[in-house]
Amino acid sequence: MATIYQVSELAGVSLATVSRVMNNNVRVSEATRNKVLAAMEQLGYRPNSIAQSLASSRSNSIGILVSELHGPFYGEMLTGIEAEFRAAGKHVIIAAGHSERATEEDGIDFLRSRNCDALILHVEAVSDQFLIDLSTKETPFVLLNRHVPALADRCISLDNELGGYLATKHLLAQGHRHIGYIAGPMWKTDARDRFHGHQRALGEYQLTAEDALFFEGDFRETGGSKGLQVLLDSGRPFSAVVCANDEMASGALTAARELGYDVPADFSVIGFDNVNFAYYTYPKLSTIDYPVSAMGQMAARWVLKQVYQQSRIDVQQIFNPHLIPRDSVAGATAD
Known part of the structure; x- marks a missing residue:
């Protein structure tokens, strides 16, 4: 089985550079990144996620808590989030809160116990104060479809x-x-x-x-x-x-x-x-x-920017709805 040391030697770069490539660090040039990836491909090297986590103090996983798992609304939300993280080489862990305070709190505790690098929270039953207190703890989070004035810098919301x-x-x-x-x-x-x-x-x-x-x-x-x-x-x-x-x-x-x-x-x-x-x-x-899919993507981008230091990413925090007229509305004939 190939090792990171062999990748480093074949690519002609340091172990630190190989580690940066595996963790999608923006400080690596495109030419160097391609050289390391080519060496990994030639050797058949697959990074050990546990070793990566220990080396980088990152699990490269993000916890997502949503109200429900049924229905097209939540499917679109989760698809938007997962697609953005997959493109960045991150993985997601999903839990449901079922709009109940105790279940939402348990879900948050569970995701934090899994050493998630950050959380995306679509929560309805926990109080603003609970979220304010949570913001003082070590796991960063972003709120989706909720605006808490004291946490405005970490809210992605719709009007x-x-x-x-x-x-x-x-x-x-x-x-x-x-x-x-x-x-x-x-x-x-x-x-x-x-x-x-x-x-x-x-x-x-x-x-x-x-x-x-x-x-x-x-x-x-x-x-x-x-x-x-x-x-x-x-x-x-x-x-x-x-x-x-x-x-x-x-x-x-x-x-x-x-x-x-x-x-x-x-x-x-x-x-x-x-x-x-x-x-x-x-x-x-x-x-x-x-635009729940776009909002999910934006919550993911907030995490990539704030937690993984991808500073070139722009984040839109407030979204406006707009009318989609179709066939179920007609002019009033007699009212």
Whole structure:
């Protein structure tokens, strides 16, 4: 089995230079890097990850804690993160927090115990103070889809209030005045922010949200189907429905079709996220684009810049949503 010493001798460089190449250190010239890689290829040398870790005090692994593992939203997020790290020669360890405080804390403890060089945290239930206290410990982390003012320099977040505003403003611009709202769990910051944006848009038209046309869902298809049924049972007229994410919107679309309603002829529906299936629903779902894959990539780049000292990387910390109009929204005919 080839050794690092043989690689060093064949490439004509020092052991330190070989180590820098294996750890993707930017201080190595491209010509030297190629010479070392060619020697490794010729000798069939494969770096020992444990030895690398001991030599560099790095595990080259990053812990990722997300709320859930199901659904297209989290799949896109994780794909964006993993692709960025894979290109940089890093690996990921993934855990789920299930939006429960104790489970999120346990997940963070687990990832720290695995000697991760850094953490990417998509957490909803732990407090801001818990995260502030965590920031004083040795493992650096970046927050994804959460803004904590005291930790602003390590947050990658979306303007959810603006997204909620854009969704409802689009319906209002199409002439809709009685608008139902199927919210996410209102203890979650993003669900509250999206609803506040909905209220802001209504206010611009001197309207207020009707309690009878509000349903607190669960960010899943079942919440959308149940929410639509509750709105219909309220007896209040409405010509459009805002759903706080695409999964609930798809549930609402399915329920409408099963109940004999025609979207958008009977009422319009708009979602939030622009996940991959939104284009393939019937009708195609109007929605608000949430660039979660790009945000995941940006969280990975934050780690590469702050932890692995890849200083040439630019990091965008605040993302803005934008409207994706499709076929599930039409102009109001009678409201």
